[in-house]
Amino acid sequence: MAEENLQNKTDVIVIGAGPAGVSAAITVARGGKSVVLVERAPFAGAKNMYGGVIYTHAAKEIFPNFEEAPIERYIAKHSYVLLSEKDSTQISYQNPEHEKNAFVAIRAKWDKWCVEQAMKEGVYFAPNTLVRELILKDGKVCGIKTDFEDYYADIVIIADGVNSLLAKQIGLRKNIKPKNVALGVKEVIKLPQEVINKRFALENIQGCAMEIVGKPLENLFGMGIVYTNKDSIAVGFGVSLEDLKNHKIKPYELLDRLKQHPFVADLIQGGELIEYSAHLIPEGGYRAIPKLYADGVMVTGDAAGLVNNVHFEGTNLAMMSGKYAGETALNALEHNDFSSNMLCLYAKKLENSFVMKDMKTYKDVVHILGSRTGAFLNYYPYSINKFFDIFTCADGKPKKEKFQKFTKDFFTKRSLSELFKDAIAGIKIVFGILK
Numbered sequence: 001m002a003e004e005n006l007q008n009k010t011d012v013i014v015i016g017a018g019p020a021g022v023s024a025a026i027t028v029a030r031g032g033k034s035v036v037l038v039e040r041a042p043f044a045g046a047k048n049m050y051g052g053v054i055y056t057h058a059a060k061e062i063f064p065n066f067e068e069a070p071i072e073r074y075i076a077k078h079s080y081v082l083l084s085e086k087d088s089t090q091i092s093y094q095n096p097e098h099e100k101n102a103f104v105a106i107r108a109k110w111d112k113w114c115v116e117q118a119m120k121e122g123v124y125f126a127p128n129t130l131v132r133e134l135i136l137k138d139g140k141v142c143g144i145k146t147d148f149e150d151y152y153a154d155i156v157i158i159a160d161g162v163n164s165l166l167a168k169q170i171g172l173r174k175n176i177k178p179k180n181v182a183l184g185v186k187e188v189i190k191l192p193q194e195v196i197n198k199r200f201a202l203e204n205i206q207g208c209a210m211e212i213v214g215k216p217l218e219n220l221f222g223m224g225i226v227y228t229n230k231d232s233i234a235v236g237f238g239v240s241l242e243d244l245k246n247h248k249i250k251p252y253e254l255l256d257r258l259k260q261h262p263f264v265a266d267l268i269q270g271g272e273l274i275e276y277s278a279h280l281i282p283e284g285g286y287r288a289i290p291k292l293y294a295d296g297v298m299v300t301g302d303a304a305g306l307v308n309n310v311h312f313e314g315t316n317l318a319m320m321s322g323k324y325a326g327e328t329a330l331n332a333l334e335h336n337d338f339s340s341n342m343l344c345l346y347a348k349k350l351e352n353s354f355v356m357k358d359m360k361t362y363k364d365v366v367h368i369l370g371s372r373t374g375a376f377l378n379y380y381p382y383s384i385n386k387f388f389d390i391f392t393c394a395d396g397k398p399k400k401e402k403f404q405k406f407t408k409d410f411f412t413k414r415s416l417s418e419l420f421k422d423a424i425a426g427i428k429i430v431f432g433i434l435k
């Protein structure tokens with residue numbers, strides 16, 4: 001190992017300028033310590049793909065002036081949609097008091113804005129800098145190797161995202177297993193703001209977050225999404241990589257199926273495709289969280305598998321984990337102790353927060369749902385649509401016969417033992433959550 005070059009030494013190095021990294025870096029800078037935020041892309045956000053929402057509570061905690069950021073729309077409406085072959089059932093929730101609970105931002109703009117704020121507060125930002133590996137001395141992480149130079153720090157915070165090669169290098173993580181990640185695929189479709197507002201029944205910069213299950217994603221563990229930007233719509237899905245592999249379905253074919261469903265087709269009709277992207281999402285839940293720290297190093301955000309898939313939350317967990325890692329780094333610097341004994345404070349902070357509490361709450365949900373995908377994400381949505389089809393259709397035929405046929409089909413298509421297993425799975429989920 002090259003000898004430590006003191007000119008290249010800082011208190012903390014943070015790798016990756018996503019929500020986790022920028023939150024860690026700004027926290028360290030606010031504590032008066034020197035921090036370098038290293039990003040492989042030419043600017044923060046350039047490599048980030050995203051189809052969803054950012055949660056105000058976390059954004060506000062890191063950036064009290066977040067309302068000055070390039071926000072597309074505030075989420076005023078949450079819709080849950082069940083699709084069958086052609087029909088659909090939609091449940092929408094709106095609460096004017098929650099309108100500022102979450103917002104949509106385009107990551108290329110949002111991440112850039114966040115880094116600009118961090119730089120104003122003293123973070124040194126190094127774009128175009130790919131970290132090749134971590135430098136270790138006597139088993140302790142003490143720096144990074146880049147294509148240009150080696151850099152040293154008392155503490156390194158890893159925030160390099162879902163496929164964290166750096167956490168793997170030091171044995172904190174193993175190779176990603178397809179069952180522990182989802183593939184997120186998304187198109188952005190441009191439409192005038194007035195058209196979007198009319199189609200989604202929104203006003204001004206009110207936004208809609210839509211989650212979709214059913215036919216187009218048949219028997220695959222995952223969900224479709226439709227989110228409104230100011231003058232474009234993001235449409236996509238997140239589906240288990242293992243399922244995509246096993247069912248031999250190409251992601252773009254799946255996206256086409258989703259876009260061709262009449263419900264989605266009506267929303268995006270006449271729009272112009274301006275972007276296509278794909279990205280992995282951690283899906284392993286609580287059981288797949290790696291060890292979060294070692295001597296001289298902490299792992300945050302997606303790199304630590306901190307995503308709550310049930311609620312589609314990742315950015316807020318990333319931001320909060322970055323903040324706790326930053327606070328822990330400040331504590332370690334104050335005590336001049338960078339060992340695991342000191343850095344375990346980071347794990348404790350996570351344990352005491354909603355981050356780990358929520359991860360624990362849902363630790364079984366994803367696995368149980370994943371094992372009964374056909375039932376929960378397909379058969380029951382289909383049955384609900386069928387029920388409403390009968391309920392709403394006046395075609396001169398007696399209702400009783402139709403409902404009798406519906407009931408007979410319901411019990412024929414899914415055996416009693418399967419229904420029983422579904423009920424047990426449902427109970428396990430509910431009791432698991434309430435425990």
Ligand SMILES: Cc1cc2nc3c(=O)[nH]c(=O)nc-3n(C[C@H](O)[C@H](O)[C@H](O)COP(=O)(O)OP(=O)(O)OC[C@H]3O[C@@H](n4cnc5c(N)ncnc54)[C@H](O)[C@@H]3O)c2cc1C
Pocket residue numbers: 015016017018019020021038039040041044045047048049050051052053054055129130131132159160161162184185186236237238278279280281300301302303306307312313314315316318
């Ligand atoms: C399709 C999709 C939809 C989503 N929807 C939502 C949603 O609605 N709500 C929500 O909260 N979350 C959502 N998420 C999840 C959310 O995007 C992530 O949880 C969040 O971005 C994690 O932040 P992070 O900082 O840990 O990692 P990232 O945002 O992935 O940032 C990692 C950064 O590290 C950089 N990097 C990587 N390796 C290196 C290296 N070796 N050297 C230097 N830099 C490196 C990358 O370029 C990147 O900028 C979604 C994800 C996807 C894919």
